[in-house]
Amino acid sequence: MRKLALSDEILLSIQQPARYIGGEINSVCKDPSSVDVRFAMCFPDVYDIGMSHLGIQILYDMLNKMPDVYCERVYSPWTDLDAIMREKHIPLFAIESQDPVKDFDILGITLQYEMCYTNILQILDLSGIPLHGSDRTWDDPIVIGGGPCAYNPEPIAEFFDLFYIGEGETAYRQLIDIYKDSRKNGESRETFLKRAAGVPGIYVPSLYEPEYHEDGTLKAFRPTCPEAPEKVVKQLVLDMTEAVYPEKPLVPFIKVTQDRVVLEIMRGCIRGCRFCQAGMIYRPVREKNVERLKDLAYKMLKNTGHEEISLSSLSSSDYRSLEELVRFLIEEFHGKGVNVSLPSLRIDAFSLDVMSKVQDVKKSSLTFAPEAGSQRLRDVINKGLTEEEILQGAADAFKGGWNRVKLYFMLGLPTETVEDMEGIALLSEKIAEEYYEIPKDQRNGKVQVVASTSFFVPKPFTPFQWARMSTKEEFLDKARVVNRKMKEMLNHKSLKYNWHEADVTVLEGVLARGDRRVAAVIEEAYRNGALYDAWSESFRNDIWMKAFETCGVDIDFYTTRERSLDELFPWDFIDTGVSKEFLKREWNNAVNGTVTPNCRERCSGCGVRRFGGGVCFEDQD
Known part of the structure; x- marks a missing residue:
């Protein structure tokens, strides 16, 4: 019978102990001694989130179909167990075998959201794996990152040995074979990393060196050895x-x-x-x-x-x-x-x-994502959705029995004006009016239109990667404009308005377009208690602001600074096609x-x- 890594006493003292015991339906159990490579697949968030991620389900299935590989899962321990593991020096373990993650050959970490970066350090720290790739030996797993945030890996580059750029189904077999051959031949870790750099889609950050201009912008980004390609090409199925x-x-x-x-x-x-x-x-x-x-x-x-x-x-x-x-x-x-x-x-x-x-129309709501309040701004962002189509869709929905509509918008988009912001309230009002055009005896109770705004973050490899980002104060001022206009609407009692946290958005903006100098801020914040930053109840902006100050990193350089079209970006070495x-x-x-x-x-x-x-x-x- 499999022995659990946590005692009954600990399991009974924490929330949702089933997060940590494994044994779920369709989980894979292999004899670790019968395989050549043990692979720990990690989602750096709580089990409840990580188990919902399709990418890990696909890779888990693919890797476990390989007879020489055993893939297990690991998630971030929730804050209650995190504290106990540190106090009692319990190493982080994989779900299936309950064996320590440090004993595995490869640790693959999914990079789904920038606000999970401190959780990556938690995973490494609790596993007893050095945070910096340069400090690791063959006694440590090879740490590889993949997923959407790998398209700008630079802010977390020094915490990883490898990054996989593209879709995971394509190159893992080749990488694993190189790993097996390298270990069999007694090669150094550095030799393995150089060989891995030759696999299409693999980026080895230790084999590249950035150079900066006096103004802090990137001057050059070069491979330091012939094995590393100048461009890392995205792999896809x-x-x-x-x-x-x-x-x-x-x-x-x-x-x-x-x-x-x-x-x-x-x-x-x-x-x-x-x-x-x-x-x-x-x-x-x-x-x-x-x-x-x-x-x-x-x-x-x-x-x-x-x-x-x-x-x-x-x-x-x-x-x-x-x-x-x-x-x-x-x-x-x-x-x-x-x-x-x-x-x-x-x-x-x-x-x-x-x-x-x-x-069940009595219980469900419909979701629209106009993204912008005015047609002018929807054309700017190339949304491909007209006001006529939005209103017609709402009218058809109301006639079909729906009476609750959710609307998603962004504030802070390039070229945005006050009229565009107020347009969010005006469009919400027009949608509510569509409901009241229906004869009273055909309505399904009262209508509710819920408008939610996130704050715009420019992301790499988009046309808006050159865009200036708003400050926290500017974001909140924009939300106030919308909120004030909402209250002026005739049907304001049928309208509800929510907005995202501005300080979280600013941090996401730094992490999204950052370079290697941001890594020191992430590590400083983590060491001072930053964890589960994607969760509102856990996020502490004061820790992050102090970390930026301590490390001498200017937030505005990565967020509000205007960028020229010929600027070299930290992610330009990646070829997405x-x-x-x-x-x-x-x-x-x-x-x-x-x-x-x-x-x-x-x-x-x-x-x-x-x-x-x-x-x-x-x-x-």
Whole structure:
């Protein structure tokens, strides 16, 4: 019988002990002595969040299908267990075997959100792994990072040995084989890292050196040895239908954020919203065959016992077999107690018709993401959504029985004016008015329109990577403008307004576009108690502000500073397929308010065509 790393006494004293005991349905158990490589796959957040991450489910399934590899999972201990582990010197352990993470060969960390960076240091610290890659030996695992934040790895570069740029299904086999060969031949760790740098998509930060101008901007970023390429090229899966996908996904013991079967229907997005990093780095669009999806739906529901199935993509409405797939799911499963969830839909007649069949309209709300309050600003960001379409969608929804609408906007977008901010309130009011156009006897109670604003963060590899970011005070002033205008509306009692934390947004902005000099701030903040910064109840801005001061790092340099089009960025050594010239062209289009057609309407020459596959090579008839 497997011995747990935590005693009964500790398990009974902490929240949700099931986060740490393993043994979930469809978890994989292998004899560690029968494999060559032990791989700890980490999501640097609490179990409840990490178990909902599709990427880890895919990699866990893929790696465990390799007979010579045993992949286990590790998550950030919640604050209660964190304190106990430090007090009692309990090393961080993997869920499946309960063995210490330090005993593994490779530690893979998913980089999903910048505000989890201090949790990465928590993982290393509790595992007894030196925080800096330069201090590690063969007694420590190889630490590799991947995911969307790996597209600017520089703020956390010194904490990692490797980064994987791209989609994880492609190059892990080659990397693992090199690792096995290197260990077998008694090579040094440094030799292994140089060999790893030759694997497509692998970035080894210790093999590169930045040089800065006197004004602090980047002058050059060069490899320091011939093994390291000048450009690290993103790796991606072209054939989504044949790509590995878990038919037996893990089923948690406790309720987690996404407690359902997830069907990934496609990757990439045709829309080209200029603020959206995912829409740029996951190009081109690649769809999964509908028959494959039908087969997966059967198998995953059977193998999990879940009562809900969700379709996953950046824009599900753009999946060309969506109607066939949804009709199939409704006919096959909805009458058998299985709910169908459809996130990322554009609100049109088809979507509303489908949702009316799969949702309890008395309990659910509809979500729109206009992103900007005025048509002018929606054109700037290339949202591809008109006010007429928004209002028509709302009207159709209200006629279909919905009476609650959620609206998502951003404040602080480039070229934003007071009129654009006030437009958020005006658009919310117009949507409420659509409800009151319905005859009273046909309404479903009172209407509620909930508008939420996040604050804009410019992200690498988007047309807005050159944009100035607002200060905390400016963000809050913008929120006050919206809030004041909301209260002036005739239907203000039907309107509700929420906004994001401004100080968290400013920090995210530094971490998103930072360089290697930011690492010292992250480490200083962590050592002074920063942890779970993505959680409002845990975030302490005072710790971070003190860390910036102690390390002599200027926040404004990374956030509010104007950037020239010819500036060298810390992430420019990465080749995502989308050219910098295209991003510059889109930045100029944004400034001029020029709309760029989506990829199915017209190719805009972004550069990913050379990767092959995807929407770039589809019949455009």
